[in-house]
Amino acid sequence: TASASRSYKITVLPGDGIGPEIMSVALDVMRSIGSQEGISFHFTTKLVGGAAIDAAGTPLPEETLVACKDSDAVLLAAIGGYKWDNNEPHLRPERGLLGLRAGLGVFANLRPATVFSQLVESSTLKREVAEGVDVMVVRELTGGIYFGEPKGFGTNKNGDRTGFNTEVYSATEIDRIARVGFETARKRTGKLCSVDKANVLEASQFWRERVIEIAKEYPDVELSHMYVDNAAMQLIRNPKQFDTIVTNNIFGDILSDEASMLTGSIGMLPSASIGQSGPGLFEPVHGSAPDIAGQNKANPLAQILSVAMLLKYGLGEKKAAERIEAAVLATLDRGFRTGDIVSEGKTLVGCKQMGEEVMRALQAPV
Ligand code: ATP
Numbered sequence: 001t002a003s004a005s006r007s008y009k010i011t012v013l014p015g016d017g018i019g020p021e022i023m024s025v026a027l028d029v030m031r032s033i034g035s036q037e038g039i040s041f042h043f044t045t046k047l048v049g050g051a052a053i054d055a056a057g058t059p060l061p062e063e064t065l066v067a068c069k070d071s072d073a074v075l076l077a078a079i080g081g082y083k084w085d086n087n088e089p090h091l092r093p094e095r096g097l098l099g100l101r102a103g104l105g106v107f108a109n110l111r112p113a114t115v116f117s118q119l120v121e122s123s124t125l126k127r128e129v130a131e132g133v134d135v136m137v138v139r140e141l142t143g144g145i146y147f148g149e150p151k152g153f154g155t156n157k158n159g160d161r162t163g164f165n166t167e168v169y170s171a172t173e174i175d176r177i178a179r180v181g182f183e184t185a186r187k188r189t190g191k192l193c194s195v196d197k198a199n200v201l202e203a204s205q206f207w208r209e210r211v212i213e214i215a216k217e218y219p220d221v222e223l224s225h226m227y228v229d230n231a232a233m234q235l236i237r238n239p240k241q242f243d244t245i246v247t248n249n250i251f252g253d254i255l256s257d258e259a260s261m262l263t264g265s266i267g268m269l270p271s272a273s274i275g276q277s278g279p280g281l282f283e284p285v286h287g288s289a290p291d292i293a294g295q296n297k298a299n300p301l302a303q304i305l306s307v308a309m310l311l312k313y314g315l316g317e318k319k320a321a322e323r324i325e326a327a328v329l330a331t332l333d334r335g336f337r338t339g340d341i342v343s344e345g346k347t348l349v350g351c352k353q354m355g356e357e358v359m360r361a362l363q364a365p366v
């Protein structure tokens, strides 16, 4: 049968803090959807972050990167913790993540900000503004002002000291992130908003010019443009007007954090980092939460939803992805909550039990 050929190699990076707990739950869910949908996953678990520093003296061992590159997708939990906070720069866990992104060549970061109707009270917004919010921010990850040359410190003609960075994008860099934006919008409701500052910045004028050019390849997607200051305001005033946002590195950094905070549920948000070809990297938005690590308190839903993103954007397994999303919603509907999202009248559960409830929902007849 066709399904027999659906077999994927997945590199699993549990990392630090709550990482191993939420990963174990997410892998159970993944195996379960795999056996139901006729997809086989071959998991290889590797070290990254603080765990790798302790075991191998580096936050990204060569064999970890090799395994990641050799797989169909990489599932990461979280890295970092108090223990390594004062390490010298090359021995910080975050270096492992940066090395991973660079090594995999992932240049697009996808971050959904979804207000789940069951958790609408957690949102920082009024109910009528929050209800139904589902925005996807597509952020350029490897170019722009964070990397542009020249950068550094200097002295101006008055002898005053200066610091400077350069916002620079090539046509190739803009075209490829624009295409990810259009492709993403196409998988959703077909609406794409490109965010720039074209009224002030030449780099943004060029960005807009390229996005308009690439739009010709996607006549089915409705494109709009917005200045970043207005977008920051509109995200709070009326976030429902957005479906997919595509923007540069710095604007995306800021807007994706703003958008995720609107939901009020950090333990619920997944992310994807993808490149031209080769495996994507899928991980929760939240960190390693060392304050609750090892206590079976962590919310595994962001990790489980990262599995759904891996299936949808990494492997093209849309049906399996949507079944996982539906199982998460059904679990919330049935009132199960971890400590971070619990409210009156709901059933407080730990990390493991939350996972078991999602598996039960997956097995329920549809
Ligand atoms: P980063 O490592 O990205 O810098 P951070 O240190 O800013 O992240 P987190 O590690 O995400 O932040 O933790 C912030 C707070 O949110 C902590 O109190 C943590 O316990 C809580 N938190 C984060 N993720 C979860 C989760 N999955 N379940 C429950 N609580 C969480």
Ligand code: MG
Residues within 6 Å of the ligand: 080, 081, 287, 288, 289, 290
């Ligand atoms: Mg942290």
